[in-house]
Amino acid sequence: xxxxxxxxxxxxxxxxxxxxxxxxxxxxxxxxxxxxxxxxxxxxxxxxxxxxxxxxxxxxxxxxxxxxxxxxxxxxxxxxxxxxxxxxxxxxxxxxxxxxxxxxxxxxxxxxxxxxxxxxxxxxxxxxxxxxxxxxxxxxxxxxxxxxxxxxxxxxxxxxxxxxxxxxxxxxxxxxxxxxxxxxxxxxxxxxxxxxxxxxxxxxxxxxxxxxxxxxxxxxxxxxxxxxx
Amino acid sequence: xxxxxxxxxxxxxxxxxxxxxxxxxxxxxxxxxxxxxxxxxxxxxxxxxxxxxxxxxxxxxxxxxxxxxxxxxxxxxxxxxxxxxxxxxxxxxxxxxxxxxxxxxxxxxxxxxxxxxxxxxxxxxxxxxxxxxxxxxxxxxxxxxxxxxxxxxxxxxxxxxxxxxxxxxxxxxxxxxxxxxxxxxxxxxxxxxxxxxxxxxxxxxxxxxxxxxxxxxxxxxxxxxxxxxxxxxxxxxxxxxxxxxxxxxxxxxxxxxxxxxxxxxxxxxxxxxxxxxxxxxxxxxxxxxxxxxxxxxxxxxxxxxxxxxxxxxxxxxxxxxxxxxxxxxxxxxxxxxxxxxxxxxxxxxxxxxxxxxxxxxxxxxxxxxxxxxxxxxxxxxxxxxxxxxxxxxxxxxxxxxxxxx
Numbered sequence: 001x002x003x004x005x006x007x008x009x010x011x012x013x014x015x016x017x018x019x020x021x022x023x024x025x026x027x028x029x030x031x032x033x034x035x036x037x038x039x040x041x042x043x044x045x046x047x048x049x050x051x052x053x054x055x056x057x058x059x060x061x062x063x064x065x066x067x068x069x070x071x072x073x074x075x076x077x078x079x080x081x082x083x084x085x086x087x088x089x090x091x092x093x094x095x096x097x098x099x100x101x102x103x104x105x106x107x108x109x110x111x112x113x114x115x116x117x118x119x120x121x122x123x124x125x126x127x128x129x130x131x132x133x134x135x136x137x138x139x140x141x142x143x144x145x146x147x148x149x150x151x152x153x154x155x156x157x158x159x160x161x162x163x164x165x166x167x168x169x170x171x172x173x174x175x176x177x178x179x180x181x182x183x184x185x186x187x188x189x190x191x192x193x194x195x196x197x198x199x200x201x202x203x204x205x206x207x208x209x210x211x212x213x214x215x216x217x218x219x220x221x222x223x224x225x226x227x228x229x
Numbered sequence: 230x231x232x233x234x235x236x237x238x239x240x241x242x243x244x245x246x247x248x249x250x251x252x253x254x255x256x257x258x259x260x261x262x263x264x265x266x267x268x269x270x271x272x273x274x275x276x277x278x279x280x281x282x283x284x285x286x287x288x289x290x291x292x293x294x295x296x297x298x299x300x301x302x303x304x305x306x307x308x309x310x311x312x313x314x315x316x317x318x319x320x321x322x323x324x325x326x327x328x329x330x331x332x333x334x335x336x337x338x339x340x341x342x343x344x345x346x347x348x349x350x351x352x353x354x355x356x357x358x359x360x361x362x363x364x365x366x367x368x369x370x371x372x373x374x375x376x377x378x379x380x381x382x383x384x385x386x387x388x389x390x391x392x393x394x395x396x397x398x399x400x401x402x403x404x405x406x407x408x409x410x411x412x413x414x415x416x417x418x419x420x421x422x423x424x425x426x427x428x429x430x431x432x433x434x435x436x437x438x439x440x441x442x443x444x445x446x447x448x449x450x451x452x453x454x455x456x457x458x459x460x461x462x463x464x465x466x467x468x469x470x471x472x473x474x475x476x477x478x479x480x481x482x483x484x485x486x487x488x489x490x491x492x493x494x495x496x497x498x499x500x501x502x503x504x505x506x507x508x509x510x511x512x513x514x515x516x517x518x519x520x521x522x523x524x525x526x527x528x529x530x531x532x533x534x535x536x537x538x539x540x541x542x543x544x545x546x547x548x549x550x551x552x553x554x555x556x557x558x559x560x561x562x563x564x565x566x567x568x569x570x571x572x573x574x575x576x577x578x579x580x581x582x583x584x585x586x587x588x589x590x591x592x593x594x595x596x597x598x599x600x601x602x603x604x605x606x607x608x609x610x611x612x613x614x615x616x617x618x619x620x621x622x623x624x625x626x627x628x629x630x631x632x633x634x
Contacts, residue, residue: 058532058629079536086534093632097529101242113235114535158533 004031005166005198006055011064013050013221024050026221027064034165035196037189039209042218048202049170051218055200056089056168057081069165086114090159090197092169096151098143104154105130105139108161115162129157133187149180153187160191167191169201173208185211232539240546247519251551254515258555258608259562261508265604266563269497270594271574276493277595280457283486284479285360286426287330287349289451290459291467292482293474298448302347304333304404307446308474315450318470322463323455328355329447331438335401337381337431339389346385346431348399350374350438350447358453360421361432368393368417377437378416382427386418393418399431404444411441497600505607509615516548516619527623528631537624544620545613552612556605563601570594 013025025047032038040048053059054066057073066073068088076084085091098107105126112122130139133153143151152172159167173181189211192199201208209215217225244251284290298306310329319327331350336343352374356362364370364380371380379397391397396414403409413433421427439445452467459478468476480487520527530540573593
C-alpha cells in the first residue's frame with residue numbers, strides 16, 4: 001500500500017482510430033498524494049481534462065492503469081464506479097452545472113440524498129457546507145438568481161458535502177473574474193488545509209496555479225514537467 | 230425512499246419548469262382519456278339498450294323451445310307446458326318471472342290488405358316480464374289468457390288499412406299442420422319504439438289460441454332474470470332441467486344481436502388502442518424534447534454518481550405524473566359529461582337507423598367501472614412504455630459528451 005491517493009501508470013488514451021486517431025494522453029505516469037493541492041496545467045488540448053476524467057472514472061484508458069487508493073479502476077463495474085464517484089469524489093465543472101429547478105441548499109443536499117443520508121442530517125449538513133463557502137444567506141435561491149461566482153461556490157459546496165477523498169475541478173475559474181477566482185481558490189485552499197481533502201484542478205489560469213502545492217505540466221498528452229511531491 | 234422522494238421532487242419541478250409545453254400535452258391527455266371514457270359510455274349505453282331491448286322484446290334471458298322449432302316454427306313443434314317443472318328449474322335463481330307463449334307464423338288479412346306476421350299467444354298475467362305489459366295502447370289490452378281478441382301494432386294496422394274494433398282474419402297452421410282461418414276482433418292498437426316490431430307481431434290470449442288451434446301445447450317459455458345478464462350457472466341450471474328441450478340464452482336466441490354485442494366489445498378496445506396509441510407518440514415526442522433539453526443535467530447526474538436506474542426512474546416518473554394528472558382531469562371531465570348526458574341523447578332524427586339495431590331513439594350512456602379502470606391502467610402502462618425510449622437515451626449518453634453539450 002502506497003500513500004498515493006491516485007496513481008496513473010503508463011496511461012495512454014487514444015480517441016478515434018487510424019488516420020484520425022488523437023493521442024490525448026501518452027504513457028503518462030504520475031502519483032498524487034493525500035492532502036495535495038495539485039494543478040494540471042498546459043495549453044488547450046494538451047490532455048488536462050482527459051487526465052481528470054480518467055481519474056474520475058468517467059473515461060477509461062486505452063492502455064495503462066489508473067488506481068484510486070491502490071484499487072485499479074478498470075476492475076470496477078459501471079455501478080461501482082458510480083458509487084465511487086458519489087462517495088469518494090467531488091466534481092466541480094467549468095460551467096457550474098447546477099440543477100436549475102433546485103435551490104442552492106437542495107443542489108448541495110441532493111448528493112447526500114443519493115448517499116442515503118437521513119433528511120434531518122442532510123439539511124443541517126448542506127447548510128453547514130453552504131455556510132462554509134459563504135452562502136448561508138443564499139440557501140433558498142435558485143441557480144438563476146445567483147451570480148457566476150456564487151454558483152461556482154454552490155458547486156464547490158456540492159462537491160464537498162459528501163466529504164470526498166478527492167476533489168476534481170475542471171477549469172473551475174474559466175467563467176469567473178479574477179476577484180471571484182481568488183475567492184474560490186482561497187476557499188479551496190482552506191478546505192485543503194483544514195480537511196486534508198486532496199484537490200486536483202485542471203487549469204491554465206496562473207492565479208489558480210499560485211495556490212497549488214504542486215503542478216503537473218502537460219504538453220501534447222505527455223508530462224513535460226512535474227514538481228516533486 | 231430517499232431516492233423516490235428525490236426522483237418525484239425533480240420530476241414535478243421539471244414538469245412545472247416547462248409548464249406551457251406540458252400544459253398542452255396535459256390538455257391532449259385529458260381530452261383523449263375523457264373522450265375515450267365518454268365515447269365508451271355511449272357505446273356501452275347502446276350495447277346495454279340493445280341487450281335490454283332484446284331481453285324485454287319477448288326473448289328473456291333464457292328461452293326454451295321444442296327441438297327443431299327454430300328451423301320451422303309451428304304448433305307441430307310445440308311442447309306441453311309443465312309449470313311445476315319450470316318452477317323447479319328456476320328455484321333459487323334471481324328470476325323476475327317467466328311466460329309461456331305460442332309463437333307461430335301467420336297471414337293476416339283485413340278487408341283490403343294481406344300481410345305476413347307472427348301470431349303470439351300470451352298470458353297477460355305472465356307478461357310483466359316483457360314489453361307487452363308496457364305497450365302504449367289505443368283501445369284495450371288483453372284481459373286474460375282466454376281473451377280471444379287481438380292486439381295489432383300501429384304500423385301493421387296502417388298497412389292493413391283497418392282500425393281498432395274491426396275484424397281481421399288470420400291464417401295459420403294448427404297442431405296437425407292443417408291450415409286454419411281464424412277471425413279476431415282488434416282489441417287494441419299498440420305503439421312500440423320499433424316500427425318493425427309493430428309490423429311483425431300480433432298478440433292474442435294463449436289459452437284462446439290453443440283452443441282455436443285444437444292443441445294444449447306452447448311453443449316457447451321465456452324466463453327473465455332480475456339481473457341484466459344471465460350467469461352461466463343460472464343458465465346451466467335451467468338447461469339441465471329440460472334436457473328434452475332446446476334451452477337458449479339470449480345470445481343464442483338472437484345471434485345477430487349477439488354478434489353486434491360482441492363486435493361492440495371489440496370496437497371499444499380498438500378505439501381505445503387508436504386514441505391512446507396516438508397519445509403515446511405525443512408523449513414520447515415531449516419526453517425526448519425534455520431529455521434533449523436536459524442533456525447536461527443528466528450528464529451531471531451520471532458524473533456525480535447517480536445510478537442509471539434512478540435517471541430512468543426520473544424520466545418515467547415525469548411521464549407517469551403527467552399521465553396521472555391527465556387521468557384525474559380526464560376522468561373528472563368524463564364524469565361531468567356523463568352526468569350532463571345522463572338523461573340521454575335524442576336520436577329521433579335517425580329513428581329508422583337506430584331501430585334496426587334494436588335501440589331506442591333516446592341514447593343513454595352507461596358508465597362501466599371496468600371500462601374506466603381499463604382506460605386508466607392502459608394509460609399508466611403506456612406512460613411507462615412511452616418513457617422508456619427517452620429514458621434509455623438519457624442514460625446511454627456518455628456523461629462527458631453530455632456535460633460538454
